Each structure stands twice: as structure tokens, then as C-alpha cells.
Amino acid sequence: MSTKQCSDCSGSYPDDVDGPSRRLAALVSWPAAPLTDSLVRRALTDIGQVEISPSLPTLPLSSKLLQWAAYDTIDHSLTVTEPNRVLSSAYTIRKALIRKHFFARCTRSYILKHPQSVLATSVPxxxxxxxxxxxxxxxxxxxxxxxxxxxxxxxxxxxxxxxxxxxxxxxxxxxxxxxxxxxxxxxxxxxxxxxxxxxxxxxxxxxxxxxxxxxxxxVANPLLIDPREFLPGSHVKATERLRGRKFHLRTYVVASGVLRVYMYRRMLALFSCEPYDFPRRGNNESSISLLPHLTNTSLQSRRGEEGVRLFDELIGHHILSGIEGNINLLEPDIADIREQMAQILADVFKAATEQAIHFQPLPNAFELYGVDFLVSHVPSGSHGPRFQVNILEVNAEPAIELTGPRLTWILEDLFKSIQVVCIAPFADGVSDQIDSWKVGEVRHNMQKCLDMQVRGAMGW
The missing domain is CATH 3.30.1490.20 (ATP-grasp fold, A domain)
Incomplete structure (x- = not known):
């Protein structure tokens, strides 16, 4: 098929735009996130004919437009006015999820209306x-x-x-x-x-x-593990030499349309840079060292493999919290934690849909979030599971570059999964496989957590 250059952008258009399959043009622009830009472009190579441009192209009426770009780069008015031709990588309004004070009000309101919700025990x-x-x-x-x-x-x-x-x-x-x-x-x-x-x-x-x-x-009783245990090149093997560190789980979550929610199964464990100690004051009465308590990757004084691990890599590690003795984190423990996370995510997005002013899903949009969870260790003898999962916050445009080079491959897999789950049905006009996907089922390393119709959502 011959192509012609578009005068308004760096992409090109086929001569026969009236052919049987409509073309796909893609706006890809991540000025502050070059790794994300690269991952998006790589994921789109699996789609047949797609012309990628760093600026918004002018489209023939027979073409479709994908805006897989930073929030401030997306033309949100185009998302609203062209729902059949445009797919965008962010919901325009989602403060109920990504602003901490809105999120607190959102979950509190939902718990009051639904006291049996899992959020009643999983939101601090x-x-x-x-x-x-x-x-x-x-x-x-x-x-x-x-x-x-x-x-x-x-x-x-x-x-x-x-x-x-x-x-x-x-x-x-x-x-x-x-x-x-x-x-x-x-x-x-x-x-x-x-x-x-x-x-x-x-x-x-x-x-x-x-x-x-x-x-x-x-949460004063976090699950503690020494990330150096079994790390290649590390000589820390003996239990008595292990020092437990606090960590949180960074889970990549994709919301699509109005409304399906998927949890990416390859999640990260992000560790503090100092061994955990119960909060205590320093010599200055108001000074408290945050290093044993903060697990945000951007604040760590030492980065690399030691501070960022795959959750699955922790199977077999000694649990250094609690007083049960010499016990290890097992595969069933991780499966239970994952299931708790999936249930929490389902109710979090249900809660957001009840905040119609501050969360407005669109049928022709999807969005990637980085959701942070903290796992606390429940002492033996307590009823229920020995681990309790707490949701901390939901982040839009998560800083995936902090994952580090060792685990970049999971990001490549993540963006490929997003392309398959969110982009391909739009580009091909066929969504049979997505429609038949049941809640709880895992495909493309994504677990579907929620599938609902949000009444009153724009375009539904």
C-alpha cells in the first residue's frame, strides 16, 4: 500500500483511506518520561498499520486516533467529542483516585454505605x-x-x-x-x-x-523481609545475620472503559534503605528518622537490585516480623496477598464510581495506575489470614523508570499486555476475547478484578 506524508504531522497516511480497514494514527508523547515513550512505541509495533507522531495529527474521517501520551499532552476535548474514533490513555477526571485527600473521602464514604466492604479493614x-x-x-x-x-x-x-x-x-x-x-x-x-x-x-x-x-x-506491624537474602552475589544466608526491612508492593493496574479493571500480576516489592525499627525520636525531640519507614524508591540513598525486587522473588525468604520463629514466605502466602489486592482494587474502583463529580470513566479511555499496598503481619493465634493487605495510594503516570534496568523486562511485558487488552480491540474493532474474560481470570499476565457498567457514564 502506498503512503503519503501528512502536512500537519510527522506521520503518513495511506492513499486508500476508504479501504475496508480504517487506519490507526497514534499520538505518542511523554516529554518527561523517555522510558515510557520507548515502551509505548515498542508495544505499538505489534499492531499492523499504525503511524506514530509526537504531535496531534489531522485525521481523515475514516481514520482512528490513539492518544497514548502524558495527561497534559492529550486532547481531552477530542476524547469526549469523538468517542467512536478516538481512544485515549487517561480519564479526564479521576481525582477520587489519585489525590490523597479525595481518595480518603471516597473510601470513607463507600465504607459508610457498604460496611461489609473489604475496604473497612484494608484502608488505614x-x-x-x-x-x-x-x-x-x-x-x-x-x-x-x-x-x-x-x-x-x-x-x-x-x-x-x-x-x-x-x-x-x-x-x-x-x-x-x-x-x-x-x-x-x-x-x-x-x-x-x-x-x-x-x-x-x-x-x-x-x-x-x-x-x-x-x-x-x-501500620506498626509491617511484614519484614531482608531483600539481600538469596540475592545473586550476596553472602547473607544465615538467619541470625538477616535484618528485616519494610517494603510496599507496587502493583500496576489498568482501568479500561466504563469499567473494567485489570491487575498486572508481576508486582514489585520496594524496600526501605535501612532495617526497620519501631518509630522513635532522635536526640532532637521533633526529629524522627524516616529512612527505616519510607519505601518510596525515589527517596532511597542506595538504589538497585537490593531495594527493588519482584514479589515472586521473595518466595522462601525468612519472615523477620512477629515472634513465630523460623518461618518463610511461601507461595500460598503470595497467592493470598494477591487475592486480597484484587478484592481491594475492585471495591476501590466501585467506590470511585460513586463519586461522579471526581471520577468519570469514559468508554473510549483507559489508564495505567501504580497502586501501592502495605502488607502487615498478623500474629499467630489471630483469626483469619496471617497477612493483612492495606491500600496506601493510587498514582497516575507512575514513575516506572525507578524500577531499574534489571526488571525493565516486566515493563516491556506490561505495555505489551496493555496493547493487547486495550488497544488491539479498538484498532481491530473486535472485542470478543475481552468480552468473554471473566472476573478473576488471568490472561496476558493480567487478572481481571472488576467488570461493571457505570450507569450515567458519558457515552454509555
Whole structure:
């Protein structure tokens, strides 16, 4: 088939645009994420005729357009006005998922309406507040934070974690266990020195520019594992030399249309850079080392294989939390944790659909999220499973480049799966295989977690 160059973009169009199969043009642009850009382009090579352009092309009426690009690059109005011809890689409105304070309100509302939901036990207790200056706490203790204030005064052994509602990369995260410490944290944000910023693990924020914060009850009994155990080249073998580190699970989740949710089965375990220790103050009364507690990859002082592992690679590792003795993480444990995650994800997206103002799925859109979970270790003798999964947050445009070169292959597989599940049915106009995919079933390393019709969704 002969082609002709498009004068409005770097792509080209076939001469016979009125042929039996409509062409697919693709906008691919990730200015701040070159690895994502490369992965998208590689995934699209499995589709027959597709012309890729870094800018929005002008299409013949018989062509389809795929916008697989950064959120700010996508023409969202085109997504809404051309639902039959345009497929985009982000929902236009999804604050209920990706903003921490909106997410807290979303899940809290859902739990109140559905007290039997798995979210009732898998979302840490959360308070969301809006403030700019430390003195505003005086009023909050009598209003939004009155029950938290009661707990701080009667249960000093409990710890809580403060997170800015719209910051990422671990910025602004702090631990506290008293009213005075929380006030000192906000005073630190108001007026800091260069030394204070350096001491805070590069997580300083300016409170007056953020305003929205969430406070969560700190999960003090995380599952602990030494990621060096069985690591190639490591000589750490003996149990007595192992030191447990905290980690969270980064799970890639794809939402498609209105609404199907898929969980990518090859998930990552992201470890803190120091062995875990229960929160305690340093010599400075308001100073608490965050290094044993923060597992965000962008904050680690040492990166590489030691801090980023596949979850499946931890099978057989010694569990270093709890007092049960010499026990290991087994394959059934990982299967149980995965199943808990799938159930949580289903209810999280159900909760979001009940927030019609802040989450609006579209039939001609899909989106990749990085969802973070923390696994806590339930002591022996307790009823139910020995591990409890807690959802921490949902991230749009996850920083996949922090995965590291050793595990880039799973990202290639992930984006190929997205192409098969989300792009191919749009390009080919055939969705029989997707329609027959049952909830719980695994295909292309994706487990379907949810399949529902969101009534009132635009275009449905």
C-alpha cells in the first residue's frame, strides 16, 4: 500500500483511506518520561498499520486516533467529542483516585454505605484536613481532628503519618505521636533552614502552597523481609545475620472503559534503605528518622537490585516480623496477598464510581495506575489470614523508570499486555476475547478484578 506524508504531522497516511480497514494514527508523547515513550512505541509495533507522531495529527474521517501520551499532552476535548474514533490513555477526571485527600473521602464514604466492604479493614484510618499554618491546628483539634486528639492524649504509643494530599515522591511525609510534634512539623514547614531541609531526607514541602493533607494511622506491624537474602552475589544466608526491612508492593493496574479493571500480576516489592525499627525520636525531640519507614524508591540513598525486587522473588525468604520463629514466605502466602489486592482494587474502583463529580470513566479511555499496598503481619493465634493487605495510594503516570534496568523486562511485558487488552480491540474493532474474560481470570499476565457498567457514564 502506498503512503503519503501528512502536512500537519510527522506521520503518513495511506492513499486508500476508504479501504475496508480504517487506519490507526497514534499520538505518542511523554516529554518527561523517555522510558515510557520507548515502551509505548515498542508495544505499538505489534499492531499492523499504525503511524506514530509526537504531535496531534489531522485525521481523515475514516481514520482512528490513539492518544497514548502524558495527561497534559492529550486532547481531552477530542476524547469526549469523538468517542467512536478516538481512544485515549487517561480519564479526564479521576481525582477520587489519585489525590490523597479525595481518595480518603471516597473510601470513607463507600465504607459508610457498604460496611461489609473489604475496604473497612484494608484502608488505614484517615483524617483529611485543609490548613496552611501551624496555629490553625488549635481550631482543628476541636473540629475535624477531635477524635485524633483524644487518641493522642490517651494512647501515646500509637503513631500517625502525615502526607500532603497532592505531593508525590514522598515529599512532606512525617511521623508523629503527639499534638506538640504535629505542631512542630507544621512550624518546620513554615520556616526552615537549609540544614533542616537536608536533615528531613529531602522531603520538605511548603505548607501554604499545598493546604490539603491527610493523616493516617501508622501500620506498626509491617511484614519484614531482608531483600539481600538469596540475592545473586550476596553472602547473607544465615538467619541470625538477616535484618528485616519494610517494603510496599507496587502493583500496576489498568482501568479500561466504563469499567473494567485489570491487575498486572508481576508486582514489585520496594524496600526501605535501612532495617526497620519501631518509630522513635532522635536526640532532637521533633526529629524522627524516616529512612527505616519510607519505601518510596525515589527517596532511597542506595538504589538497585537490593531495594527493588519482584514479589515472586521473595518466595522462601525468612519472615523477620512477629515472634513465630523460623518461618518463610511461601507461595500460598503470595497467592493470598494477591487475592486480597484484587478484592481491594475492585471495591476501590466501585467506590470511585460513586463519586461522579471526581471520577468519570469514559468508554473510549483507559489508564495505567501504580497502586501501592502495605502488607502487615498478623500474629499467630489471630483469626483469619496471617497477612493483612492495606491500600496506601493510587498514582497516575507512575514513575516506572525507578524500577531499574534489571526488571525493565516486566515493563516491556506490561505495555505489551496493555496493547493487547486495550488497544488491539479498538484498532481491530473486535472485542470478543475481552468480552468473554471473566472476573478473576488471568490472561496476558493480567487478572481481571472488576467488570461493571457505570450507569450515567458519558457515552454509555
Amino acid at each position: 484510618r484517615t483524617w483529611d484536613i485543609e490548613m496552611s499554618f501551624a496555629h490553625e491546628l488549635d481550631e482543628l483539634w476541636h473540629d475535624e481532628l477531635w477524635d485524633l486528639g483524644e487518641e493522642l492524649e490517651t494512647s501515646p504509643g500509637r503513631w500517625y503519618i502525615l502526607k500532603p494530599g497532592m505531593a508525590d515522591a514522598g515529599m512532606g511525609i512525617r511521623l508523629f505521636n503527639s499534638k506538640d510534634t504535629l505542631r512542630e512539623i507544621f512550624e518546620e514547614f513554615e520556616g526552615h533552614s537549609d540544614d533542616e531541609e537536608a536533615e528531613s531526607c529531602d522531603t520538605f514541602v511548603i505548607t501554604s502552597q499545598l493546604r490539603h493533607f491527610v493523616i493516617q494511622e501508622y
